[in-house]
Every structure is written in C-alpha cells, then in structure tokens.
Amino acid sequence: MHSPGRSRNDLFLNEYLLCLLFDFIADCSFPVTCCQLSPSVMLCRSMCAWSNLQCNRPFTIFFLQESTLPLKDDKRKTVAELQGKLKQKMHSLFRRDVVQPNNLSYPNKYMRPDFDPEAELKDVITEIPGFLWNNFVEAAKEVKNNFGIYKPNILEDLGSLRHGQFRKDIVFKTPESFKFWRCGADSDSNEGFSKCEFIPTDRKTALFRGVLSTELIKDGRTERAGWAAIKFEERGPFMKKRYFCKWSNYSHFLIKCRGDGRTYKISLNSPLLFDVSWGDAHSYYLHTHGGPYWQYEAIPFSKFIHTVRSRIMDKQHPIKNINVSSLMIMLMDRIDGDFSLEIDYIGVVHDRSHLEEHAYEAYQLPILFTEGT
Amino acid sequence: MKEYGLQKDLDIYKSLLNIFPKGPMIPTNVFQRRFLYYPQQQICCTKLLDEMEWFGVQPDKEIHDLVVNAFGEWNYVTKKAKRMMYWMPKLKHSNAYLDRRKIEGKKLSAIDLGYLALKMISRDPSTRITLVRINEKETELDESDRWLLSAQSLLQRKLLQCLENNSTLYVDGPNKVYLMDNCVKYVGLFSDPKSEYYEKYGEDDMDEDFENWKSEWDEGYEKRQKCNIHEQMHETVLALSVFGKVCQDTAVSWITHLQEKNPSLRNARVLFRTRQACETLVTQLS
Numbered sequence: 020m021h022s023p024g025r026s027r028n029d030l031f032l033n034e035y036l037l038c039l040l041f042d043f044i045a046d047c048s049f050p051v052t053c054c055q056l057s058p059s060v061m062l063c064r065s066m067c068a069w070s071n072l073q074c075n076r077p078f079t080i081f082f083l084q085e086s087t088l089p090l091k092d093d094k095r096k097t098v099a100e101l102q103g104k105l106k107q108k109m110h111s112l113f114r115r116d117v118v119q120p121n122n123l124s125y126p127n128k129y130m131r132p133d134f135d136p137e138a139e140l141k142d143v144i145t146e147i148p149g150f151l152w153n154n155f156v157e158a159a160k161e162v163k164n165n166f167g168i169y170k171p172n173i174l175e176d177l178g179s180l181r182h183g184q185f186r187k188d189i190v191f192k193t194p195e196s197f198k199f200w201r202c203g204a205d206s207d208s209n210e211g212f213s214k215c216e217f218i219p220t221d222r223k224t225a226l227f228r229g230v231l232s233t234e235l236i237k238d239g240r241t242e243r244a245g246w247a248a249i250k251f252e253e254r255g256p257f258m259k260k261r262y263f264c265k266w267s268n269y270s271h272f273l274i275k276c277r278g279d280g281r282t283y284k285i286s287l288n289s290p291l292l293f294d295v296s297w298g299d300a301h302s303y304y305l306h307t308h309g310g311p312y313w314q315y316e317a318i319p320f321s322k323f324i325h326t327v328r329s330r331i332m333d334k335q336h337p338i339k340n341i342n343v344s345s346l347m348i349m350l351m352d353r354i355d356g357d358f359s360l361e362i363d364y365i366g367v368v369h370d371r372s373h374l375e376e377h378a379y380e381a382y383q384l385p386i387l388f389t390e391g392t
Numbered sequence: 393m394k395e396y397g398l399q400k401d402l403d404i405y406k407s408l409l410n411i412f413p414k415g416p417m418i419p420t421n422v423f424q425r426r427f428l429y430y431p432q433q434q435i436c437c438t439k440l441l442d443e444m445e446w447f448g449v450q451p452d453k454e455i456h457d458l459v460v461n462a463f464g465e466w467n468y469v470t471k472k473a474k475r476m477m478y479w480m481p482k483l484k485h486s487n488a489y490l491d492r493r494k495i496e497g498k499k500l501s502a503i504d505l506g507y508l509a510l511k512m513i514s515r516d517p518s519t520r521i522t523l524v525r526i527n528e529k530e531t532e533l534d535e536s537d538r539w540l541l542s543a544q545s546l547l548q549r550k551l552l553q554c555l556e557n558n559s560t561l562y563v564d565g566p567n568k569v570y571l572m573d574n575c576v577k578y579v580g581l582f583s584d585p586k587s588e589y590y591e592k593y594g595e596d597d598m599d600e601d602f603e604n605w606k607s608e609w610d611e612g613y614e615k616r617q618k619c620n621i622h623e624q625m626h627e628t629v630l631a632l633s634v635f636g637k638v639c640q641d642t643a644v645s646w647i648t649h650l651q652e653k654n655p656s657l658r659n660a661r662v663l664f665r666t667r668q669a670c671e672t673l674v675t676q677l678s
Contacts (some may be wrong), residue, residue, distance in 0.1 A: 025406070110501065135620075185593045219474075243446070273593070278571055279512075279570055280512065280568075280569040280570035281510075304486055306486065306487040307488035308512050309569030310514070310515070310631050310632070311632075312513070312621060313625075315592045331475070331479055353448075354572070354573055356568075356575055357568060368593060
C-alpha cells in the first residue's frame with residue numbers, strides 16, 4: 020500500500036528522530052529518582068508532551084503498546100496476576116460499573132481488564148536496540164519508496180480519474196496479507212456463543228466463516244448477543260497508522276466477495292487523537308446474494324452512515340477517507356446459523372456519473388434550539 | 393417476547409406502550425426536559441423500542457403518537473421513536489438482490505423458498521427456473537420430497553453444447569443460502585474452469601506506445617466472443633438446482649431432466665460430490 024504524501028512523511032520522520040533523541044536522553048541519562056527537575060528534563064518532557072499532541076508518541080510508548088497490542092502473539096497471563104490486577108478496581112464518580120484504566124499516553128484501546136501499562140526497565144533497555152533497528156529499516160524502505168514521479172499516481176492524487184478506474188488495495192495472495200487482520204466474536208469475551216475464524220483458502224482468497232448465535236449467557240448482565248467481526252488495521256514502522264488517503268477521490272467502495280445471502284456490515288473507522296472520537300465510523304450494509312457467482316459490490320461513499328459505536332448519529336456528514344485508518348466487516352443480522360463470506364479483494368472504483376455527495380439529510384438547527392438536541 | 397412468539401407483532405408493542413399513563417410525564421419546563429423527567433419510565437420505554445428495533449418491527453405513526461402522548465413531543469424517548477421512524481423505513485429496502493416483501497409475514501413452502509433462492513443466486517437475467525416432479529417409479533423418496541427446481545439460462549445451454557465429449561461434470565452440494573431467516577440448500581452443476589474467465593473490473597494495461605493502437609473495427613466485423621458471467625475463475629457454472637431432498641435419486645432425476653434440452657449431456661461423465669453427514673460421497677454416473 021502506498022503511504023501518504025511525501026511532505027507529510029518527511030515531517031513525520033523528522034519528528035520521529037527528534038522524539039527519539041530527546042526520549043533517549045530522558046530515559047537513560049536522568050533517572051526518575053532525581054528529586055529536582057532539571058531544566059533539560061523539563062524540556063524533554065515538554066517535547067514529549069508536544070509530540071503527543073501531534074499524534075506522534077515517543078518510542079517507549081510504542082514499545083509498551085506493542086507489548087500489549089493483540090496484533091502480536093497474545094500471551095495469556097496467569098490467573099494470579101489477573102486477579103491481583105483486578106483487585107485494584109476503580110469506580111467512577113457517577114457510575115456503578117468498573118472503569119478500565121485509560122489514558123491519552125497509554126490508551127487501553129481494547130478495554131482489556133488485564134491491561135498493564137507498566138513494564139520492567141530492564142526489559143525496555145534490552146529490547147530497545149532490536150526494536151529500533153527493525154523499525155528504522157522499515158522506515159528507510161518506506162522513505163525510499165516515496166521518491167520518484169509517476170504520472171498516473173500524480174493524476175490520481177489530483178483527482179483526475181477515469182470512469183471505471185479502480186484499485187485493489189487489500190488482496191490475500193500471501194500469508195503476510197493476514198498480518199493486519201484481526202478476528203473476533205462475542206464468545207471471545209464471554210458475552211455470547213458466536214464463533215468465527217478468518218482463514219486463507221487454496222484459491223488465494225480469504226474466508227470469514229463461523230456460527231452466529233443470539234443466545235444470551237445467563238449472567239444477568241448481557242442484554243444482546245450475536246456478533247462476529249474481522250478488522251483490518253495496518254501499521255507502518257514505529258506502529259504508525261496508515262490512512263486510506265488514496266481513496267479520497269474515488270466514488271465507490273469495492274469489494275469482490277462471495278457470500279451466503281446474509282447481510283454484513285462494512286465499517287470504516289476514523290478514530291482521531293481524543294477518545295471521544297475513537298468510536299467514529301461510517302457504516303453501510305453489504306448485502307450478499309449467495310450462490311457460486313462472485314459479487315462485485317460497489318458501495319457509494321455517499322451512502323455510508325455516520326455512526327459512533329454502531330449507533331447512528333443525528334448529525335450526518337460524508338466520510339473523509341483521509342481520516343479512515345481501519346476497516347471492519349461485521350455480521351450481526353440476528354439470524355442464528357452458519358455464515359460464510361469469501362473475499363477476493365477490497366478496493367475502490369470511480370464512477371464519473373456519481374455526483375451525489377451525501378445520501379442523507381444534514382439538518383441545520385436554529386441557534387439555541389434545544390428541543391432537538 | 394420471543395418465548396411467546398409475539399416478537400414480530402406490532403399490535404403487542406402498541407398495547408404495551410398504551411400502558412403508560414397519558415399526561416403526567418410530559419415535561420412542562422426546561423429543567424424537566426433536560427434532566428430526564430420520569431427516568432425509569434423513559435428507560436423502560438426506550439428498552440421496549442429497542443426490542444422493536446432488534447426484531448425488525450417497523451414502527452408506524454401510531455407508535456409515535458403513543459410515545460408523544462405519554463412523554464411529550466421532544467423527550468428523550470420520543471426522539472428515539474423519531475429516529476426509528478426516520479432510519480428504519482429508509483434502510484428497509486436497501487437489499488437489491490432480495491425483495492423482502494415476498495418473504496416477510498408470509499408462510500412459504502419449500503418450493504417457494506427454493507424458487508426465490510434460485511432467483512437470487514442466479515445472476516443471469518435469462519435464467520429459466522422449472523419445477524420438476526419426480527416419477528414415483530424411479531425413486532423411494534417421500535411424497536413431499538419428490539420435487540426439484542432447476543435453473544438454467546441460454547448461455548449455460550450453449551456452454552453445455554460446446555463441451556467436448558467425455559468431459560467431466562460435477563454436481564456439488566449442498567451449499568447454504570439465507571433468505572432473511574430461512575436457510576435454503578442449493579446444488580450446482582459445474583465443469584472445469586476455462587483459460588479465460590469473467591472479471592468485471594479487469595486490469596487494462598496503460599499502453600502509451602501509440603504505434604500499437606487499434607480501433608475496434610480493425611479486426612473486422614467478427615469479434616472475439618466475450619466471457620460471460622458463468623465462466624468463473626475456478627469453475628464454470630452450468631446449472632443450479634434446489635432439491636426437495638439432497639440425495640442421489642434427486643440428482644439422477646435432475647440430470648435426466650437436463651438431458652431433455654441438452655442432448656450433449658449424455659456424452660459427459662457426471663460426478664456427484666454431495667456432502668451428506670459431513671462426508672464427501674463421490675460416485676460416477678455414465
């Protein structure tokens with residue numbers, strides 16, 4: 020996949036180097052036991068705080084996130100550690116439920132109860148060189164790929180697209196294609212009985228299959244059950260997010276799939292820095308017709324509905340593909356039984372005759388009109 | 393609701409909404425409107441509307457009026473009713489492959505469901521679906537299982553005619569397809585894939601060598617035959633069917649029925665690859 024624009028990437032790389040330098044000084048030269056905060060330490064911390072606001076975090080935070088992200092192999096902790104961690108529960112001021120630890124610098128992205136933001140300093144020091152070298156190599160490759168002028172790419176970025184022009188961004192021809200895909204159902208967190216798996220086939224396609232069940236677990240807490248999902252979230256060097264910037268000028272979302280007649284949900288997630296926007300997404304149905312024929316489903320980007328945590332918002336706005344960083348295909352159609360969805364590729368296609376910006380009304384309420392809010 | 397079988401009945405929801413008293417819970421000033429006036433009643437009503445939404449029951453104006461009479465025009469639960477009135481009818485008919493008006497609220501037999509399933513999965517508009525009754529002498533099936541639906545189009549017949557002699561065909565099945573809540577199993581007749589297959593979005597090479605540019609008419613009037621939709625990448629679809637009961641007798645009857653309009657089918661070898669009790673049964677009919 021192509022990375023975003025050259026200037027943006029150069030800026031990112033420079034900030035990375037600056038953060039690495041200051042962070043190295045802060046971690047190694049000045050221990051935490053020092054009582055007085057020297058001016059250089061304060062300068063380093065302000066630099067780190069400033070880098071956080073720019074969505075660039077120091078590498079120690081990336082390292083900590085890498086050790087907890089389920090993208091890597093997920094080692095289960097012992098029951099004793101889990102119980103010891105769970106005893107220190109935090110109750111919110113107004114709620115009765117337990118609040119999971121959350122922080123802008125150490126985000127508990129998947130709300131796991133065993134999330135551990137602490138790490139041994141010895142482990143950090145021993146694993147820093149390998150982590151740094153590997154990510155520097157990846158960053159160097161990425162920077163090298165950005166140079167060069169290619170006319171079709173420039174025309175594509177400027178928005179001069181031909182009718183029927185398409186691109187396949189997500190294909191499944193190699194086992195590395197499944198590196199950024201995650202698969203989950205409600206039985207994984209003990210909230211239901213649905214199961215799913217996401218496996219490659221021998222025809223170089225991907226197969227998302229399982230069993231959906233809306234039966235509830237009789238624990239008195241679960242009210243709804245029955246979902247299964249796969250999610251694509253690509254990361255570059257230093258766990259940097261990749262955005263679907265190339266999709267901005269295309270008009271239709273394209274997926275070549277072969278389903279079973281069920282209705283799935285395509286969700287393009289666009290989380291930004293602050294946690295109030297982590298649930299932002301644009302969703303639409305993926306209706307499949309089943310049968311042995313492949314289905315080329317082109318969904319207009321104007322039809323995607325603005326949702327926050329799968330709830331449709333009253334104020335609708337069209338999707339901004341430069342903010343979309345992950346893609347989710349979800350099944351929650353409340354029909355018990357097997358499901359099977361075979362995917363060949365996912366991409367975009369352009370239709371010059373599609374001029375619609377947004378398919379839903381975007382009301383402008385009068386000022387101080389409080390009835391509709 | 394599901395235990396009594398009333399989860400899709402709109403009148404039950406109206407009766408339950410009618411239980412709320414009319415008048416006392418309508419907010420009369422800004423503070424009552426803001427701070428969730430009568431919270432337990434509003435939460436209860438919201439959960440009832442959630443139940444409607446979960447089971448796909450479409451609200452109508454009377455539901456909205458019942459909520460307005462109980463909680464006022466712009467209360468929290470009234471806004472949820474308004475949102476349901478806006479979004480559920482808008483997204484109801486977004487499925488372009490299946491007309492839900494033919495399935496919703498109707499008691500369809502297996503033949504009707506099979507017909508609708510074949511109509512949905514056959515992507516060729518010229519497909520003809522025929523109902524075949526199996527003769528009593530040929531089989532030991534039950535009375536209710538002596539039927540099959542066959543779907544074949546003109547292009548598929550031409551593909552069958554152009555087959556070489558002694559080529560191998562496969563009857564693969566059963567495969568599942570869902571018509572909303574109903575699951576229908578279909579069987580397909582396939583042959584080996586061809587070297588050129590149908591691809592809707594093909595890779596056209598950006599050729600900037602102007603000397604090799606040619607018009608469509610340079611080759612003369614006769615054009616190369618385009619690949620149709622039945623020539624898929626990994627198999628060629630020759631026919632589709634829904635059986636009353638997926639077994640060999642019905643498959644034999646289906647092949648016999650297809651041979652009436654496709655005489656070249658008699659020269660072919662047909663392999664039945666049916667999944668019975670999670671096993672693959674391979675037999676040969678020649």
